[in-house]
Amino acid sequence: MDEQKTNKKPATLTVTDERQRPNNYISSLIYTRATVFYPATKLTDTMKNRLMEVAGSGGTDIDNPLGTSKINAYGKDLIVDLHGDYLLQTHRDILDCLLAFGTIIKLSDDAYTSGKVMTWQNVFDTVGDGSPSTTTQDGFDSVLGRGSVVLSTSMYDLAKNLGITTHHSNYKIIERRIMQLASAVLVVSELDDEGNVVDRKTVRIIKDFRFYHDKSKVKNQRIAGRNKTNHLFVVPDERLLQAIRDYGYLYRLEQQKFTHYRTPSLRSFLKFILTNKGTFIHGKPLRWLINQYLTSMLVELSNPRQVRSTLIKDVMKQAVQIEEDFNIQFRTDPSDNIVRAYIINSGNFNKENAPSELEESLIEINKNPLIKIDEELNNQRKRSILKEPVSIEIEGVESDNIEHENNIRELL
Incomplete structure (x- = not known):
């Protein structure tokens, strides 16, 4: 895989453009055979009532999921429970586009094996002239896990891949969807032949994220200082990458075809x-x-x-x-x-x-x-077949096992 090293931290990070990425799996049977992402653009009244019901009972409880489904994948019977927040198909559209078309940022192999760390400032330096947008100014330079994979994309490119209008109103909706993806948790229980739970794992979708303002992408310099989000960095959770590794399907380049379906x-x-x-x-x-x-x-x-x-x-x-x-x-x-x-x-x-x-x-x-x-x-x-994408409405642990982490780091 061709890798382009960053200008400011050539010994620490490698940045792999989407065009150089292999055509690997980007999705998992776990949240597809169990349709975790509800096929709508807005929450239903039933969902709203259920959220209030869970809150009234004391909040999130492992024995009181928002929804549940039983599936079979690779010969295993699994129960998939959803906690935290409901997820819609529009959430999945964003997640799959990030996994399919985002630029990959991670520690270089040498930096990883030598024990170096990756910080958010290192990640920001890959874009150039900019700063965290007003929505995510956290005031400190946090350290990411050494095995972390960061997905980087401009909001413009993400909107184009989603087939939606490249406008700040849609960027705000994407911000909200990212927040909701980060708050959702899947609990995956493996069953034996008698239906007893023999293993249980929690799977988060997004581990961390930053909304960023890239000044170089602002054409009107009079509004360049408003610090609106026009770039996005997302760290997918390691358990999500494991779910794709162990129960993966859907090749990366297949994702663009889904913009044909409104x-x-x-x-x-x-x-x-x-x-x-x-x-x-x-x-x-x-x-x-x-x-x-x-x-x-x-x-x-x-x-x-x-x-x-x-x-x-x-x-x-x-x-x-x-x-x-x-x-x-x-x-x-x-x-x-x-x-x-x-x-x-x-x-x-x-x-x-x-x-x-x-x-x-x-x-x-x-x-x-x-x-x-x-x-x-x-x-x-x-008749002629529509070729151009159509608009899609979207409203509505760090491991000590280096070999294991390297396996996860190479998934995308």
């Missing part, structure tokens, strides 16, 4: 089904796949029938785009007039569940060119 529920649904092997999806009715997705929610849906109906319409409306992006074709089976999913190519799916050679040959056999495609899908294929 609705949060469609983005969420697509990420859910991509966690599974081709045989899980191939030939399954669309309605059945959606039901599997809806049962994965940590939070009970207020109107599941409406969500199901809307999601079916959204999938069929963008069926051609989905096929182009993820090689999943939705078409009507003429034998029973049911819309089913067919895998055209298994390359997008999680390695845990990659189809075998036999399964691949069966998929090839099922690619029957004589099957009549829906008239609507044929019409879509005749």
Whole structure:
């Protein structure tokens, strides 16, 4: 991996631009098979009432989660509980874009093995002329864990990757979402064959962050002194990186494709089904796949029938785009007039569940060119497919094991 060393601290930090980063996994089955991020842009009334209920009972309690879901990943039965704050799909959009497209800042290998430390001032120096914005002036130069990985991005680039308008009103919303991501905690319990808890881990998403004002990016010098946030530094928690290492899926370069899908529920649904092997999806009715997705929610849906109906319409409306992006074709089976999913190519799916050679040959056999495609899908294929991203609404321990830390440091 090509690494560009910083000008001010060449012996301490290395900075790897997004373009030089490998195409590694950026997401985890833990918070996707269990749909931790609710597919909406705003909290529901049920969520608001639940937050007040938890607060009234004395606050966060490990035995009183905001939501819970049971999943299986890599042969393990897991229970995933959410604490602290509710998370929406718009939170995930920001998290996944940071993990996919952020510049990586970390201690150089020599600095790491020699016991040097990384400070926030070191990190700030990678940007140049600037200072912490008014929202995060903490008044001291704190030290980060030696194994920390810092994700760095301008708010402009982050907004472009999200497919939203590059405006300070959206930057303020991103700030709020980062604060909420930092306050959320997942408790992941592993079960034995009898359903007893044999291991329990807490997984934070964001360990630390700083909002920054990069003066060099301000075109109007009359407002340069206002110190508004236009750059972001985020330290993902080590446990989050471990969850991606141990239960990882979704390659980094796949993330940009999700800007083709405006609705949060469609983005969420697509990420859910991509966690599974081709045989899980191939030939399954669309309605059945959606039901599997809806049962994965940590939070009970207020109107599941409406969500199901809307999601079916959204999938069929963008069926051609989905096929182009993820090689999943939705078409009507003429034998029973049911819309089913067919895998055209298994390359997008999680390695845990990659189809075998036999399964691949069966998929090839099922690619029957004589099957009549829906008239609507044929019409879509005749029309030009939208290529440009569309706007997405977003309102609404440090270890002593050097080998282990190095493993985590190289994940992204």
